[in-house]
Amino acid sequence: MKSGDKNYMHRHDTDALYNALVEILGADCVSLDAAVAEAHAGDWSDAPRMRPRMTLLPRNPEDVARALRVLGEHRQAVVVQGGLTGLAGGATPQAGEVALSLARVNAIESFDRIGGTLTVQAGVPLEQLQTFVEAEGWFFPLDLGARGTCQIGGNAATNAGGNRVIRFGTMRDLILGLEVALPDGTMLSMMNRVTKNTTGIDLKQLFIGSEGTLGVITRIVLKLEPKPSAVNTALCAVASFDDATRLLKYLRARLANLSSFELMWQDFMSAAMDIAHLKAPFGDTYPVYVLIETLGESDDDDRRALEHSLERMLDDGIVQDVIIAQSIEHAKQLWAYRETVGELLSKLKPHAAFDIGIPMDRMNGFVEDARAALNERFSQQAHLFFGHLGDGNLHLLSGPYADAADLLKVEELIYAAVNDVQGCISAEHGIGVIKQPFLHYSRSAPELDLMGKLKALLDPAGILNVGRVTK
Amino acid sequence: MKSGDKNYMHRHDTDALYNALVEILGADCVSLDAAVAEAHAGDWSDAPRMRPRMTLLPRNPEDVARALRVLGEHRQAVVVQGGLTGLAGGATPQAGEVALSLARVNAIESFDRIGGTLTVQAGVPLEQLQTFVEAEGWFFPLDLGARGTCQIGGNAATNAGGNRVIRFGTMRDLILGLEVALPDGTMLSMMNRVTKNTTGIDLKQLFIGSEGTLGVITRIVLKLEPKPSAVNTALCAVASFDDATRLLKYLRARLANLSSFELMWQDFMSAAMDIAHLKAPFGDTYPVYVLIETLGESDDDDRRALEHSLERMLDDGIVQDVIIAQSIEHAKQLWAYRETVGELLSKLKPHAAFDIGIPMDRMNGFVEDARAALNERFSQQAHLFFGHLGDGNLHLLSGPYADAADLLKVEELIYAAVNDVQGCISAEHGIGVIKQPFLHYSRSAPELDLMGKLKALLDPAGILNVGRVTK
Numbered sequence: 017m018k019s020g021d022k023n024y025m026h027r028h029d030t031d032a033l034y035n036a037l038v039e040i041l042g043a044d045c046v047s048l049d050a051a052v053a054e055a056h057a058g059d060w061s062d063a064p065r066m067r068p069r070m071t072l073l074p075r076n077p078e079d080v081a082r083a084l085r086v087l088g089e090h091r092q093a094v095v096v097q098g099g100l101t102g103l104a105g106g107a108t109p110q111a112g113e114v115a116l117s118l119a120r121v122n123a124i125e126s127f128d129r130i131g132g133t134l135t136v137q138a139g140v141p142l143e144q145l146q147t148f149v150e151a152e153g154w155f156f157p158l159d160l161g162a163r164g165t166c167q168i169g170g171n172a173a174t175n176a177g178g179n180r181v182i183r184f185g186t187m188r189d190l191i192l193g194l195e196v197a198l199p200d201g202t203m204l205s206m207m208n209r210v211t212k213n214t215t216g217i218d219l220k221q222l223f224i225g226s227e228g229t230l231g232v233i234t235r236i237v238l239k240l241e242p243k244p245s246a247v248n249t250a251l252c253a254v255a256s257f258d259d260a261t262r263l264l265k266y267l268r269a270r271l272a273n274l275s276s277f278e279l280m281w282q283d284f285m286s287a288a289m290d291i292a293h294l295k296a297p298f299g300d301t302y303p304v305y306v307l308i309e310t311l312g313e314s315d316d317d318d319r320r321a322l323e324h325s326l327e328r329m330l331d332d333g334i335v336q337d338v339i340i341a342q343s344i345e346h347a348k349q350l351w352a353y354r355e356t357v358g359e360l361l362s363k364l365k366p367h368a369a370f371d372i373g374i375p376m377d378r379m380n381g382f383v384e385d386a387r388a389a390l391n392e393r394f395s396q397q398a399h400l401f402f403g404h405l406g407d408g409n410l411h412l413l414s415g416p417y418a419d420a421a422d423l424l425k426v427e428e429l430i431y432a433a434v435n436d437v438q439g440c441i442s443a444e445h446g447i448g449v450i451k452q453p454f455l456h457y458s459r460s461a462p463e464l465d466l467m468g469k470l471k472a473l474l475d476p477a478g479i480l481n482v483g484r485v486t487k
Numbered sequence: 488m489k490s491g492d493k494n495y496m497h498r499h500d501t502d503a504l505y506n507a508l509v510e511i512l513g514a515d516c517v518s519l520d521a522a523v524a525e526a527h528a529g530d531w532s533d534a535p536r537m538r539p540r541m542t543l544l545p546r547n548p549e550d551v552a553r554a555l556r557v558l559g560e561h562r563q564a565v566v567v568q569g570g571l572t573g574l575a576g577g578a579t580p581q582a583g584e585v586a587l588s589l590a591r592v593n594a595i596e597s598f599d600r601i602g603g604t605l606t607v608q609a610g611v612p613l614e615q616l617q618t619f620v621e622a623e624g625w626f627f628p629l630d631l632g633a634r635g636t637c638q639i640g641g642n643a644a645t646n647a648g649g650n651r652v653i654r655f656g657t658m659r660d661l662i663l664g665l666e667v668a669l670p671d672g673t674m675l676s677m678m679n680r681v682t683k684n685t686t687g688i689d690l691k692q693l694f695i696g697s698e699g700t701l702g703v704i705t706r707i708v709l710k711l712e713p714k715p716s717a718v719n720t721a722l723c724a725v726a727s728f729d730d731a732t733r734l735l736k737y738l739r740a741r742l743a744n745l746s747s748f749e750l751m752w753q754d755f756m757s758a759a760m761d762i763a764h765l766k767a768p769f770g771d772t773y774p775v776y777v778l779i780e781t782l783g784e785s786d787d788d789d790r791r792a793l794e795h796s797l798e799r800m801l802d803d804g805i806v807q808d809v810i811i812a813q814s815i816e817h818a819k820q821l822w823a824y825r826e827t828v829g830e831l832l833s834k835l836k837p838h839a840a841f842d843i844g845i846p847m848d849r850m851n852g853f854v855e856d857a858r859a860a861l862n863e864r865f866s867q868q869a870h871l872f873f874g875h876l877g878d879g880n881l882h883l884l885s886g887p888y889a890d891a892a893d894l895l896k897v898e899e900l901i902y903a904a905v906n907d908v909q910g911c912i913s914a915e916h917g918i919g920v921i922k923q924p925f926l927h928y929s930r931s932a933p934e935l936d937l938m939g940k941l942k943a944l945l946d947p948a949g950i951l952n953v954g955r956v957t958k
Contacts, residue, residue: 130732131847131879153736177683183743186683189660204933210844210879212648212657212914214696215922215929216956217938221692225685242740261601265624269713270784272654273743313741317792324788373681376602408602408681443683451686458686462675467688473944485687 030069033090033114037072040082045120047071056097056115060162063105063449068095068115075120077137077195077234078203083116084232085201088477096228096481098170099141101162104448106174106227106484118169121234124148132240133192133209138169138233145238155243157184157275161358169233175225177444182268182406183275183311184241187224193237194220196230199475209237222470227446228481230474244273244311246318249347250326253302253337257380260304262334264405267308270325273318276309278354279405281383287400288356291363297353298337306405307354309347354402360413364398367415368426372434373408373443382437383410389429390414394422409443431457447485455485501540504561504585508543511553516591518542527568527586531633534576534920539566539586546591548608548666548705549674554587555703556672559948567699567952569641570612572633575919577645577698577955589640592705595619603711604663604680609640609704616709626714628655628746632829640704645917646696653739653877654746654782655712658695664708665691667701670946680708693941698917699952701945715744715782717789720818721797724773724808728851731775733805735876738779741796744789747780748877749825752854755871759827762834768824769808777876778825825873831884835869838886839897843905844879844914853908854881860900861885865893880914902928918956926956 037046047053048070058065072094074080087094097107097117109115122139132154136145143163146156158171160178170176172194176187184190193208206220223231254260260279267274280288282303289296297305312318322340329335341347361369374382383401390399397417403410412430417423431441435457441447447455456464467486472478508517518524519541529536543565545551558565568578568588580586593610603625607616614634617627629642631649641647643665647658655661664679677691694702725731731750738745751759753774760767768776783789793811800806812818832840845853854872861870868888874881883901888894902912906928912918918926927935938957943949 128846128848130729131850132736133846175685175689177685181683185656185660188689189656202933204937205931206934207909208911209846209909210911210914212652212844212875212878212880213911213929214646214648214913214915214917215911215926216918217697217701217941218646218659218692218695219934219937221689224689226688230688242736244740258601265603265713266784269715271743272783312743313737314792314795317788317795321785321788321792324785373683375599375604375680377599379602404683407683409683438678438680440679440681440684440686442685443681444685446685447687455686458684460676462673463677463690466675466690469944470688473940 029090033086033092034070036086036090037083040086041072041074041079045073045075045079047073056109056117058108059100059102059105061103061105061108061448061450063108066109066111068109068113070114072114072116073120077121077197080116080118080121080232080234081197081201081203084197084199087114088200088479091477091479093479093482096232098139098167098173099162099165101166102170102174102448103445105450106446106448106481108449110483116232118167125235127152128209132242134238134240135207135235136168136238137235138167140168142166142168142171149240150243153243154240156190156238157241158187158190168236172224172233172236173226173228174446177407177409179404180275181404182277183273188221190239191220191224191236192239194223194233195235196223197232197234199231199477199480204231207235207237211239227448227485229471229485231480244313246312246315247347248310248318248322249341249350250308250322251297251339251350252306252308252326252335253298254304254306254334255336256303257383259334260306260405261376263306263329266329266334267325271310271321273310273312274308275311276307277404277406278307279403280305280307280353281401284400284402285353287360287398288353291359292352292356294352297339297350302336305353307350360400364413364415366417366420366423367413368417368423368430370410370412370430371442371444372410372412372430373440374410374434374437375439376408378437378439379408379410382433382439386412386430386433390426394426407443427454434458449484452483452485452487500561504557504563505541507557507561508554511557512543512545512550516544516546516550518544527580527588529579530571530573530576532574532576532579532919532921534579537580537582539580539584541585543585543587544591548592548668551587551589551592551703551705552668552672552674555668555670558585559671559950562948562950564950564953567703569610569638569644570633570636572637573641573645573919574916575913576921577917577919577952579920581954587703589638596706598623599680600625603713605709605711606678606706607639607709608706609638611639613637613639613642620711621714624714625711627661627709628712629658629661639707643695643704643707644697644699648878648880648915650875651746652875653748654744659692661710662691662695662707663710665694665704666706667694668703668705670702670948670951675702678706678708682710698919698956700942700956702951715784717783717786718818719781719789719793720812720821721779721793722768722810722821723777723779723797723806724769725775725777725805726773726807728775728854730805731777731876732847734777734800737800737805738796742781742792744781744783745779746782747778748875749778750874750876751776751778751824752872755873756824758831758869758871759824762830763823763827765823768810768821773807776824778821831871835884835886837888837891837894838884839888839894839901841881841883841901842913842915843881843883843901844911845881845905845908846910847879849908849910850879850881853904853910857883857901857904861897865897878914898925905929920955923954923956923958
């Protein structure tokens with residue numbers, strides 16, 4: 017044995033670690049198999065794929081905690097993995113990391129059918145959970161494109177948003193309780209089941225949205241809504257962004273069941289029609305379009321309220337034209353413009369895709385300035401703006417770019433502009449490894465300092481999701 | 488000078504501290520006056536009053552941070568004070584503490600009238616803020632009895648709730664951004680202005696509901712709602728608690744603008760009628776009564792939806808009888824039963840008053856068991872149950888007790904029962920010093936341990952609100 021033989025040391029370490037983990041988890045839960053490693057080598061982002069040196073597939077929350085204790089004793093870096101649908105590279109292994117998958121920690125544990133709360137383990141896929149509660153007259157309102165694959169634990173760790181935030185909030189608002197395995201192997205139970213709890217520091221908030229850097233979420237108590245049965249949809253044409261904000265304010269007061277308010281600027285609408293061969297919705301074109309959805313219980317009353325509201329907005333000149341869906345099929349046609357995003361993302365590759373948050377009173381100026389700057393510097397590319405206006409969440413799709421250096425320039429340009437208007441560089445997808453270099457555009461130096469101190473407090477050995485979010 | 492002369496040393500310390508604070512804040516902001524001290528000697532709770540050794544009245548957020556730095560250098564314990572309306576003794580000075588009042592840090596700084604966000608300093612009284620935004624067509628939905636005196640910073644520090652949580656959430660849900668002066672004098676700015684922000688650990692959550700133990704909230708960005716103009720009110724009689732939960736589930740789906748769902752058991756109703764000389768609302772008595780309120784924009788559509796909903800519940804046998812208010816005056820009459828609470832609190836003194844949270848599927852059993860146990864052991868006292876059912880928040884008023892030892896027995900009995908059903912010992916009023924000895928009934932040992940570590944991390948000198956929440 018040569019002490020300088022790194023490969024040997026590496027293998028020796030792996031063996032000791034492997035044996036310790038097998039002892040805790042069982043041989044079928046610790047994999048060195050290349051195919052398994054390949055399946056855990058990356059998320060849906062463009063972060064470079066990397067096979068983990070070992071893949072752990074524990075069967076229950078307690079084994080997750082035990083595995084962390086062993087990993088800590090071996091000073092072994094570990095990346096936590098849910099459904100691997102993230103877009104920020106947070107779950108993509110970095111060199112030398114072990115992958116810890118929650119896929120088998122997936123029991124639905126209990127269901128309060130009276131109050132509407134559900135207790136689940138972290139690995140339950142979102143769609144499975146939605147279907148499960150809907151069969152019993154309840155509804156879990158979080159919804160996003162990756163629903164079939166993403167896991168509820170990942171939704172919590174990233175504070176997922178989606179299409180219905182305007183009414184039901186983000187994942188943070190849908191969580192009553194959490195259980196978290198800390199990096200030192202301690203199980204931290206915070207399994208609150210009540211809406212109002214004022215018994216000191218709300219510790220679970222530390223783990224929601226911190227992307228698995230402080231602990232591994234293992235169990236969750238979710239707050240459900242009664243299942244709605246009536247969906248109403250409308251598409252509005254408006255003359256300006258300002259009119260769209262007036263429409264939003266009126267509808268927020270008038271229609272408490274407003275569940276979506278999606279904004280599309282004319283440039284996006286035009287690209288959407290091109291790529292999906294869709295007809296123009298109205299005879300004329302308009303600067304801005306708004307897609308509206310309500311979720312309720314009474315088709316008649318809900319429809320009447322929507323019609324009355326939009327008639328009023330037409331009379332007041334705030335809305336120029338409107339289409340109210342007359343059937344489910346018709347509603348799908350109205351959503352079709354918005355749902356071309358997937359195709360546009362493919363067509364415009366390589367692109368820069370943003371999920372930024374902008375204060376509403378700065379939004380219009382931001383869009384106008386950013387469009388002008390991009391059109392001037394990158395006139396050969398498309399720059400399409402759309403977003404969940406009710407949440408101040410703006411998407412921008414810009415591309416295609418042949419040169420990677422241009423992509424970086426676009427990111428720098430947009431993130432610096434976000435900083436200027438006190439916005440945030442991510443409203444949905446998170447920081448992960450991909451946006452980490454830009455985090456300072458959204459968080460102050462004392463914030464970054466405190467985040468680092470919290471990381472050191474909870475993960476003193478520095479083994480868990482290192483390099484994600486903070487350095 | 489004798490080194491053993493404690494009074495002298497004490498006076499010397501005060502002088503040095505006093506001088507340092509006067510240098511920072513100005514002489515008019517540092518008071519040794521007995522009348523000022525008396526005005527800052529306690530909150531609305533029964534915690535023993537104690538004059539602070541000095542009262543600080545800084546004029547702006549930056550001076551709060553500077554004062555904390557000086558206090559830390561002198562290892563001087565400090566209690567943070569807002570409107571002093573708390574019911575848990577959190578703002579009542581303990582021996583030797585300096586009081587730091589936010590009363591003058593009370594500017595309304597900026598108002599985004601497009602998106603509906605308001606930036607304020609911590610000392611603005613709640614009612615002033617409500618009135619300010621309502622004059623411009625916006626609405627701040629947090630509301631509680633102390634509105635005229637309580638301050639928005641205290642509302643944030645205690646995560647205040649109130650009557651409209653079922654629709655708008657607690658204070659935590661209404662805060663977008665915070666600025667906090669840390670115990671070491673660092674100013675931590677987290678002045679986010681967007682609804683969705685996924686840029687790492689949501690640090691502001693540490694300070695919401697932690698009752699000023701980790702830092703002093705100095706500025707807040709609040710999320711507003713459009714001002715509603717239509718209020719509809721109804722009182723329902725139901726045959727059982729279970730029927731009340733069925734009614735709640737139906738109305739949550741049907742009436743998205745449902746803003747209150749207040750439950751009163753018959754024993755409470757009877758006591759309310761007695762004390763305020765109110766007529767019985769219905770010809771018969773019923774086991775449970777529910778007070779319902781909706782907040783919207785259209786009197787016609789909203790009224791029709793409420794009527795349709797309650798007709799359906801009558802047809803289904805879930806509601807036994809119903810009164811829908813026909814005027815504002817009539818609505819006040821319906822609320823009058825619920826609003827006898829203040830008088831009942833006075834009449835039943837000395838009492839034990841609880842603001843507990845109970846999971847919905849355990850609520851009925853909890854109330855029945857607790858009522859039986861209290862009636863058996865304390866048959867001479869009244870035990871009145873009511874609450875914000877939509878939030879799982881149960882109030883119990885039990886008294887009068889001549890013997891203080893009995894009060895303690897009632898508290899032990901109820902808190903142990905809360906623990907058994909996985910409830911929380913405070914859903915509204917917080918822990919402060921009064922509920923501190925009972926905190927272990929609601930929080931696990933690892934939670935208490937982590938709270939202590941966070942306290943040590945942020946307040947290593949141990950000067951800020953010491954002894955509140957955690958020991």
